Amino acid sequence: DDAQWALGVARAAGVPVSAEPPDSLDGYAWVVDGLFGIGLGRALDGAFADLAERIAARARAVGCVLALDVPSGLDSDTGRIVGAGAAVAATHTLTFIGAKPGLYMGDGRDLAGEIAVASLDVPPPAAPAVTLNAPAQFAAALPARAFASHKGTFGSLAVIGGDTGMCGAPVLAARAALFAGAGKVHVGFLGAGAPPYDPPFPELMLHPADALDLDAMTAVAAGCGLGTRVAAATLVRDVLAHDAPTLLDADALNLVAAHPDLAAAVAARGAHGRACVLTPHPLEAARLLGCDTAAVQRDRLDAAHALAARFASVVVLKGAGTVIAAPDGRLTVNPTGNAALATGGTGDVLGGLIGALLAQRVAPYAAALAGVYLHGLAADTLVANGTGPAGLTAGELAPAVRALINRLFYPSTRADT
Template sequence: MRKITPGTRHPLFGVDQTRRIEVSAAENLPPHTLMQRAGLAVARLALAVAPHAQRIWIACGPGNNGGDGLEAAIHLQRWGKQPVVTWLGDVQKVPPDTAAAYQQLMDAGIAIEAHPSGNFDLCIDALLGIGGQLREPYGQMADWVRHINASGAPVLSVDTPTGLHADTGQTTKLHVQASHTLSLLTLKPGLFTANGRDAIGTLWLDTLGLAPGTWAECELTAWLNEKPSQATRPHASHKGSYGDVAVIGGAPGMTGAALLAASAALHAGAGRVFVGLLDDHAMTVDVQQPELMFRPVSSLELSRLTVVCGCGGGQAVAQVLLAVLGSSAPVVLDADAINIIAENSSLQTALVARSTRKSVTVLTPHPLEAARLLGKTVHQVQHDRLSAVTDLAHRFACTVVLKGSGTLIASPGQIPVINPTGNARLATAGTGDVLAGMLGAQLAAGHTGFEAARRAVYRHGELADAWPEQRPLTAGTLAIAWGT
């Protein structure tokens, strides 16, 4: 068993893949072994997270997740705890493993209570796990979910909190809010994106004694992004070794967005950073950052640069998009550049054509921008973020970064990545522009679009996670923080 924290790469498997792994493993083990191991793992973690708990409510559902809870109750009683078991199952209808666990529970002399009563030191949510459909709990299950959330006791969910979809991270309105979640056999993508991170609390994994080779033949759904390595710069290098970035944006009234992206690119290691503002009356020097070089957009030699386009671009960015898309430059398209492309089929064609010329492109939409590109609603995008980002990557033949809780990165020919870093302190104006600039610097350094996105997204979120509580996080301070 291990605690899952950012930094390490982990394979993520959806519900269908996890069930195939489970069936394959069970074929080579004595009957009921996996459920027995699961129950032991749940009981062990219960002791670890609440060592002084005595009275423990185990809310068990009608399927195998409930069976895991029944098994856990047996161990907890043996270890001197007072398990209070409620169960929604019917012994005549439950799966064989759960029926066996029920019989073991009866043999241990543990009674099943009709309703939870009194106070508890710990609640174990073994109601649905990955077996439930995304529909609102009702009846007794709904009552128990409300009781768990209102108990005031720590909550340990088995596999996934009840009401969380393991594939998508979507939750029902009424769902268990876990303090800890023990994922069994595999890690599931829904634990890391959409509403998953808010629902799961601290995440743990127990593979139930299976060797990694058990799932070698099972197709991954995604990878959990890992902390990128930081290469030491050779002493015999110079500014030309790290590439030039040009930020094109900053229409009237939105100069700040372009400056934030430029500042981020500069501090993330770009050799030189040019700024092409889309405002004829804008500044020509930033006295706070004199390293930034301002140029008319028409004078920029795009083929020699990495271009970050769209930050604060407004409608004015439409004038330069065809030239940007037609260039051989590696390009990051953000904000208004994405919105304008979504409305213009000719620009979409030009975007797709870049892949045939082997030109690198990275799109960085938030959910609304992604919805515009796909011709869908935000709700549809957020309902299945992994499918949305994969669809975008294939439709436009480029790397796509779908921002949000559990930012997703997809690219044709690559297994998607879900990023584990970042928090709600990034929900402030300009942080997306900062990410675009960071990404531009990684492209300029020679990374592929997918690798540049993976590196920039991880570091962007990592900075927010390490940000001092007493210090306000603003886009401007984030932009200069890469090397801290």
């Protein structure tokens, strides 16, 4: 069989083969982890757990550990350590035929290190159950920037939130929407004492939430800093009654979880071809599903799929390895982003980015894919340039996203001179 053939090739090449690991890994330039693959169904324990720790120590010392397919002990679907046992911590992972979702979620990113895919000349499935987010999946959906465009071409977004003491959240989202190319951005504040305008960004139009003309909007993003009082629930009901593509985040999701009529309204929109985009973090997802956060994190793919089916909506399950799910069953894992995003306001920025794309008439699933990918890539770019991983602020993301959008998707656009 294949294993016997490979063993013969290794021996013929002079590779020493032993049934037992060496007493010490010192002196080896590289350690290759091929202990277990994707079929592992039990925790690494005993001698295997000890060997995994020795390999991890070698990785920390010399930085040269290559895992084959997946680091031994890692669940290739969920990114969790199998059976809460041990796992190999690699510096590099060479995965075969196609990317494994678990390499990009949970513990996977930390254990896998740098990831490369070897196709082995095996064609991927025609319709893989889970895809890896990449520009090829959404680039064609982004709007053209024709010379004769005007602000109406790129839509009007209403960002709604900002109860008393939480006005910064919708402002962060609205600023991000400007940087992502929305034609006009309105902010509707629920709380009293909201600012009359945003001095650094006077382009934003600020209003009391009940003064917004939702019929004039091409998209709505609701929930950032919204709070959960009765007035907030009334506002979400009003938003859901309108036809504009709608993103629900943060407290809007908590209200949907708490009010059955709002949950029914979200699902009804999807059933009539007006799917919302829901952007929960794990705790919000747990509230929507009626479970605990641990259950969501045990299988993020399943949780995102369940939410998309229950609410007939596009779901962005945020976290380490963000999952994007569609009501028709499509699942995508996002490979971009890093720990620099673990700071307040970054989720608001993501909501503004996706909302801006909805306002520009990008379909909900493509808008979610693009927003999540660019949000993470902006963080990766900033960290590579020294801004983070510690101390990156949410407001620094949007300008980086703008630069990426123009470099990746509009490189040939030039002003007449």
